[in-house]
Amino acid sequence: MKHIIVFIEAKDSQSLKRTSHEALTAAQSIAGGASITAFAVNGSEQALQSAGNYGVQSVVLAQHELLGSYSSTATAEALAQYARSIDADIVIVSGNATGKEIAPRLSVKLKAGLLPDCIALSGDTTSIAATRPVYAGKAHITVHSASGKAIIALRPNVFTAKQIGSDAATITAFSPNLEASHARVQVISTMKNEGTLDVAEADIIVSGGRGMKGPEHFPLVEQLASTLGAAVGASRAVVDAGWRPHGEQVGQTGKTVSPSLYIACGISGAVQHLAGMSSSKCILAINKDKDAPIFKVADYGIIGDVFEVLPKLDASLKAMLHG
Amino acid sequence: MNILVCISQVPDTTTKIQVSGDGQTIDKSGVKFILNPYDEFAIEEGLKLREQFGGAVTALTVGSETSKEILRTALAMGVDKACIVKTDAQLDSYNVAENIAGFAKNISPDLIIFGRQSIDFDSSSMAPMVAEMLDMPSISVVSSWKIEGNGIQAERDIEGGKEILSTTLPCVISAQKGLNDPRYPKLPDIMKAKSKPIEEIEPCHGNHLVSLSSMALPSSKRVGMIVGDSDADITSIVTALHEQAKVI
Incomplete structure (x- = not known):
């Protein structure tokens, strides 16, 4: 029998990260008759048990004092040891900041082909077989x-998670x-961006470009984002001009995003920008x-002046959502 | 400090990409190739550390004769030595990593710096892969850091915030935009770089773990409903978002 391992991460004491839900669902889609085991290095009982909501009944929790504070190297080693112990065929991780550090290490440890992004x-x-965008999304391989x-x-955010x-x-x-040499890199602390929803995690993003003409006009973008519960991108x-912080930048030198809805306001669509958002589900x-x-x-487009369109769009959305 | 900076040559972002007849690679005719933009931060970081701690910076690339262009850029910026693992073959990332790791073993660097990702294949996998092969710690997407003695404290971008990590030398890092402001090479340095030696290294065509089946232009499945800015137009878009796309 074939064996699939899904690396999962807890979001809080009750639930897993959405990216883990996506990975569990993706595993189901390719499983056929294969066994699926979720693998974690931390997380509460309640959070880990919730993998069952996504059809995976078996969770393996690696326990070791060197896994106390998160270490990408120790995590990769623990996961590789477990994968060897069950002779796993496929390991699925989310390609988030964590996954991008452990997947290449697993590839080397297990001599397994890395299919990233x-x-x-x-x-x-x-x-x-895995498909991914290359050359800033200008081709797929x-x-x-x-x-x-x-x-x-x-x-x-590309694969849709399904509760089953x-x-x-x-x-x-x-x-x-594990030995101390496996945990030579460790996370000391994490800092959340306060107050604002991060574009990398948002389901809806409203982004502004040069067409907004200046930082003083971004409240129009923020207003629309607030109506939709969206992040501002x-x-x-505009980031280079200092109108907005780098954390909001979407594109090749910023963040790659795939929200359900991406609203581009006064953005012409330079290749660098498209590279970061063209896998959005709806634009x-x-x-x-x-x-x-x-x-x-774009799926939908409005040809017009953002300064006239945004207030009208906001009013129309409010009427639809609350009316 | 002995520093190795690994760089790659990529098509300019604004270049139009066409798939060549083999259905596996891009048509390189008319494509302008540049130094991977993130690698500029990697080179600059190496040079800054040399200024601070002394030592030498070696730039390495894996590629064909034309890739020497980016090594000339690195030399003009100020690296001490430039080397190329010269091959015309299409290597998978594992095989590229093997070549880099093989080179690194010979020069035993204290620090290996990559750009966060190369903007052609965007896999962000090279730094951890090489680190694993060399049994070194690694930190990806570093936006700021400090080195004290053998200890490193680095900050990196993660979803929704930042992470502070600690590790020790020797190690591998990948550079995020904002880590520094890469210098522009001066004209005399560009001229001098043209005649500096570039060491050629024989490739090892070892293991391929991944095979490419096909390359194609993305198919557009977009709805493509473009309207004007009248009240009725905007209402029609809002309705479509709700009823057709079901995203609000």
């Missing part, structure tokens, strides 16, 4: 592991054989230039 999976556990074993990292069960998963302890031009563009490249990737 996946936006689509096809085939099954015997011949898995489909790759498969030549070694039979694969490490798959999923681009966050309500039974709590069973948690089994696993004791990896920005193009490189609405507002621009006064009908030939702006952003309209080529």
Whole structure:
């Protein structure tokens, strides 16, 4: 029988990260008759049991004093040891900041082909193929592991998570054989960006570009974001001009996002920007230039002046959502 | 401090990409190639550390003859030595990492610096992969850091915030935009760089763990409903977002 391991992370004491839900659902989609085991290095009982809601009944929790504070190297080693112990064929991780550090290490440790930044999976556990954007999304490649074993990292927010069960998963302890040298890099602390919703985690993003003409006009963008419960994003031009903080930048030198809805306000759609948002599920563009490249990737477009359109759009959305 | 900076040559972001007849690679004709933008931060960081701690900076790339261009840029910026693992073959990231790790073993660097990702294949996997092969710690997407003795404290961007990490030398890091302001090479240095030696290293064509099946232009499945800015137009968009796209 084939074996799939899904690396999961807790969001808080009750639940898993959404990216973990996506990974669990993706595992189901390729499983066929394969077994699926979720693997964690931390998380409360309640959070880990919730993997059952996504159809995975077995969770393995690695326990070791060196896993006390998060270490990417110790986590990768523990996961590799578990993967060897069950002769796993596929390991699925989210391609978030954590996954991007452990997936390449797993590939080397297990001599398994690394399939990073996946936006689509096809085939099954015997011949898995992964598609991902390259050249800033200007082309897609489909790759498969030549070694039979694969490490798959999923681009966050692209795969839709599906709740398919309500039974709590069973948690089994696993004791990896770790030494101090495995934990030479450790997280000392994490800081949350206060107050604002991060574009990398938001389901809806309202972004402003040079067409907003100055930082003093961004309240129009913020207002629309507030109506939709969305995060505020920005193009490189406005971040470079100092109108908005770097944390909001969407694009090749900023963040890659795939929200359900991306609203581009006064953004022409330079390649660098498209690279960061073209995998959004739905794109609405507002621009006064009908030939702006952003309209080529948009599902919906409004050709008009952002200063007139944004207040009208906000009022219309409010009427629809609250009316 | 002995510093190795690993860089790559990529198509300019504004270049139009076309898939060549083999359905596996891009058509390189007419494509302008540049130094990967994130690698500028990696080179600059190496040079700054040399200024602070002394030592030498070696720039390494894996690529064909044309990739020497970016090594000339690195030399013009001020690296001490430039080396190329020269190959025309398409290597997978594992094989590239093997070549880099093999080179690194020979020069035993205290620090290996990469750009956060190369903007062609965008996999962000090279730094941890090379680190794993060399049994070194690594920190990806470093936005600021300090080195004291053997100890390193680094800050990196994660979803919704930042992470502070500690590790020790020797180690591998990948540089995020904002880590520094890369210097522009001066014209005399650009001229001098043209005649500096570039050491060529034989590639090891070892293990391929990944095979490429196909490359294609993305298919557009966008709705493409573009309207004007009248009240009725805006209402129609809001309705479509709600009823057709079901995203609000």
